[in-house]
Amino acid sequence: MSVSGIASLVKQAVDIVEVIGRAVPLRRSGNKHLGLCPFHQEKTPSFQVDAENQLYYCFGCATGGDVISFVMKHQSLTFMDAVKYLAERYNIALPSEDRGDGDSSLLEASRKERDEIIAALECAAVFFHRELRLSPEGKIARDYIIKRELPDEVVESERIGYAPARWDALLAHLKNNGVDPELGVKAGLLSRGGTDSSKFYDRFRNRLMFPITDERGRVVAFGGRILASGEQNEAKYLNSPETPVFHKGRMLYQYGAARDACRQVRQVLLVEGYMDLLAFHSRNFRRVAATLGTALTSQQVRLLSRISDEVVLAYDGDDAGEKAMLRSLPIFLQEEVSVSCIRFPDGMDPDDFLKKYGIAELENLIARRIELGAYAVRKAVQGWDGSAAGRSKIFSDLQPIFQTVRQPLLQSEYLRIIADRFSVSENIARAQLLHDKSGKSEKEHRSFRKAYAPKAPEIDSLEEKIVRLIIKYPEFADSVRSCGALTCFRESKLFAVAMEICRDGVCEGVEMNSSQVYDSLAEADLQELYTRYLLEPYEIHEPEMQLRDWIEALIKREEKQRRKVLESALREAEQQGDTSRIRNILMEIRDLTSKTKDCDFSDNVQEIRPNDG
Numbered sequence: 001m002s003v004s005g006i007a008s009l010v011k012q013a014v015d016i017v018e019v020i021g022r023a024v025p026l027r028r029s030g031n032k033h034l035g036l037c038p039f040h041q042e043k044t045p046s047f048q049v050d051a052e053n054q055l056y057y058c059f060g061c062a063t064g065g066d067v068i069s070f071v072m073k074h075q076s077l078t079f080m081d082a083v084k085y086l087a088e089r090y091n092i093a094l095p096s097e098d099r100g101d102g103d104s105s106l107l108e109a110s111r112k113e114r115d116e117i118i119a120a121l122e123c124a125a126v127f128f129h130r131e132l133r134l135s136p137e138g139k140i141a142r143d144y145i146i147k148r149e150l151p152d153e154v155v156e157s158e159r160i161g162y163a164p165a166r167w168d169a170l171l172a173h174l175k176n177n178g179v180d181p182e183l184g185v186k187a188g189l190l191s192r193g194g195t196d197s198s199k200f201y202d203r204f205r206n207r208l209m210f211p212i213t214d215e216r217g218r219v220v221a222f223g224g225r226i227l228a229s230g231e232q233n234e235a236k237y238l239n240s241p242e243t244p245v246f247h248k249g250r251m252l253y254q255y256g257a258a259r260d261a262c263r264q265v266r267q268v269l270l271v272e273g274y275m276d277l278l279a280f281h282s283r284n285f286r287r288v289a290a291t292l293g294t295a296l297t298s299q300q301v302r303l304l305s306r307i308s309d310e311v312v313l314a315y316d317g318d319d320a321g322e323k324a325m326l327r328s329l330p331i332f333l334q335e336e337v338s339v340s341c342i343r344f345p346d347g348m349d350p351d352d353f354l355k356k357y358g359i360a361e362l363e364n365l366i367a368r369r370i371e372l373g374a375y376a377v378r379k380a381v382q383g384w385d386g387s388a389a390g391r392s393k394i395f396s397d398l399q400p401i402f403q404t405v406r407q408p409l410l411q412s413e414y415l416r417i418i419a420d421r422f423s424v425s426e427n428i429a430r431a432q433l434l435h436d437k438s439g440k441s442e443k444e445h446r447s448f449r450k451a452y453a454p455k456a457p458e459i460d461s462l463e464e465k466i467v468r469l470i471i472k473y474p475e476f477a478d479s480v481r482s483c484g485a486l487t488c489f490r491e492s493k494l495f496a497v498a499m500e501i502c503r504d505g506v507c508e509g510v511e512m513n514s515s516q517v518y519d520s521l522a523e524a525d526l527q528e529l530y531t532r533y534l535l536e537p538y539e540i541h542e543p544e545m546q547l548r549d550w551i552e553a554l555i556k557r558e559e560k561q562r563r564k565v566l567e568s569a570l571r572e573a574e575q576q577g578d579t580s581r582i583r584n585i586l587m588e589i590r591d592l593t594s595k596t597k598d599c600d601f602s603d604n605v606q607e608i609r610p611n612d613g
């Protein structure tokens with residue numbers, strides 16, 4: 001397995017914000033996390049971690065890179081030791097030390113096991129889906145799907161399945177396909193017999209099966225909904241257990257689809273159930289993800305903040321839904337991710353609501369969403385019974401919210417709601433709510449308040465301007481490549497970076513994957529350069545026109561230089577009286593002129609428009 005393969009294996013499984021956050025106190029600011037750089041002495045934070053691109057950069061000492069490079073530098077480890085450290089720390093399956101003789105064979109084995117588990121899960125997904133479609137037993141699931149009005153296209157696209165009501169249906173299928181039952185247990189598909197550990201049985205029985213996929217679209221787990229109503233002692237929902245490929249606190253159902261849909265509108269809905277989510281997909285609404293039957297975790301909130309600027313909770317309209325919603329507020333405040341909520345009338349769940357009112361009414365609800373903290377504060381003060389004791393209880397209940405909320409605007413909105421309700425001044429409410437706030441966190445806030453804001457750099461180099469532009473607007477990478485601008489690059493580092501972006505850019509109709517570009521830039525100084533360009537703010541007004549100007553200037557510059565070289569060669573050839581060489585050079589000069597005329601950049605750009613809205 002290649003070194004870059006090992007790196008990407010680990011990078012997929014860990015979150016850079018979590019890893020760095022353990023070593024450096026970080027504070028969220030927009031899409032970035034700021035902190036005091038661990039690599040140089042500073043008082044105002046110029047160290048940034050970018051969750052979306054999974055990179056960090058310090059604008060004070062120009063150190064930057066990915067999560068592995070951070071661990072290497074921070075703990076003075078070699079590359080392989082940093083990878084091993086992360087693998088151990090984050091439970092990325094590594095076989096025991098004695099099985100291999102070297103570091104890469106350890107990782108090779110763990111990668112192999114993960115691949116085998118993924119293959120077993122895929123085999124199960126095919127089986128469950130086929131059972132749903134074709135088996136006589138699957139009628140109970142087909143009836144349920146009809147009852148819930150789940151359209152065929154969704155059943156197909158999400159590969160919904162059925163686990164038969166038997167102990168050995170999947171077991172037999174896996175065996176027939178050469179999958180060792182031991183592997184089936186590791187994959188969370190089979191369980192071992194209670195008294196006889198050599199016996200195996202199906203973990204999921206008589207359930208509607210929802211495949212859960214990772215960011216690359218591979219099935220990594222299942223959620224199963226019980227179908228028989230008689231079996232009271234069975235849980236309504238059963239999920240795969242934690243496995244080497246599935247960490248439920250770090251995943252969300254249909255995250256990949258939500259990520260794609262959020263490119264247009266950077267706002268994502270969060271629901272609690274598989275069926276609720278599919279009700280949205282049935283109506284072609286895909287900016288939605290679902291938790292996996294457990295309470296929301298901070299990793300999940302960070303996942304959502306990678307793809308959106310605001311999370312809208314669309315939990316069930318009943319009391320349980322409201323409680324779950326309010327419980328998640330501290331996590332959003334802690335992570336400084338904007339969160340609001342919509343409430344469905346009459347205790348409806350999202351599925352009921354969509355069936356009754358449709359997607360247009362849902363959009364209306366979204367338009368009238370309420371910021372979650374304000375909702376919680378309003379909810380708390382509404383319950384006041386008018387007594388002084390009741391008032392102090394509410395103040396003390398609200399204290400945790402005030403101690404977590406960091407945005408001054410939100411804080412002042414909450415204070416206004418409280419001041420109105422209790423007819424006191426906002427100052428008194430503030431004093432009451434913040435009186436026992438610890439001095440330490442106040443101090444921390446103060447030092448963070450003056451966070452270093454990197455200034456937009458002054459740039460003279462045409463090549464650097466073009467590279468920065470295609471990093472910011474990868475949709476133009478194709479134009480840069482096809483108009484031949486890359487051949488005019490003189491600065492080798494910029495050329496190397498531009499080549500990688502144009503290779504991995506929108507050329508194939510996929511979004512530029514910054515970590516792919518980062519990984520393919522094999523040298524550390526190129527990676528650092530790329531990280532800086534990616535994280536440094538660089539406003540470009542009218543990128544298309546700018547790019548056209550810069551490329552024209554670049555091509556003209558190249559032509560001028562080439563012409564100079566040719567003209568001096570021509571003079572030399574004339575002095576030597578070398579007629580054939582003179583003829584060749586003259587032809588080259590003529591070609592140069594016609595080539596420049598041919599290169600009409602506008603033709604290339606017109607077809608490509610920024611599509612990220």
Ligand SMILES: [Zn+2]
Pocket residue numbers: 037038039040047058059060061062063
């Ligand atoms: Zn630094």
